[in-house]
Amino acid sequence: MVLYHAEGCHLCERARAILEHVRKEVDFELDEVDIGGHAELESRYRQWLPVVEIEGEREFVYYVDPDAFRRKVAAQS
Numbered sequence: 001m002v003l004y005h006a007e008g009c010h011l012c013e014r015a016r017a018i019l020e021h022v023r024k025e026v027d028f029e030l031d032e033v034d035i036g037g038h039a040e041l042e043s044r045y046r047q048w049l050p051v052v053e054i055e056g057e058r059e060f061v062y063y064v065d066p067d068a069f070r071r072k073v074a075a076q077s
Contacts, residue, residue, distance in 0.1 A: 001073075002031045004041070004051040015050035015064045022066050028073050 003019060005012035019030060035041035035049075045051050052060040054072055 001028055002033055002051075002053045004033050004035055004045045004049065004053070006034060006036050006046070006049055009049050011062060012050040015052065015060070018064045018066055019052070019069070022069055022073075026070055026073050028076075 003012075003015060005016065016032075023030070033041065035045050048058075048061040050060075050062070050064070051058055052064055052069070054076065059072055060069065
């Protein structure tokens with residue numbers, strides 16, 4: 001799973017907090033990618049931040065619903 005974020009993005013901070021909370025209950029790997037300074041990533045993700053991708057698919061934008069995220073993680077197991 002990948003969290004795309006940018007510095008100063010309050011929605012990104014909220015998404016990270018939600019993912020960390022869920023991580024206490026459910027084990028999953030999380031990579032974080034700061035899109036700042038990367039033109040290709042900026043054009044692909046900036047308008048949607050934060051973005052959570054699971055297995056290369058964009059699953060969450062703007063907000064991570066904790067229950068929906070748990071279901072997605074469980075479906076991967």
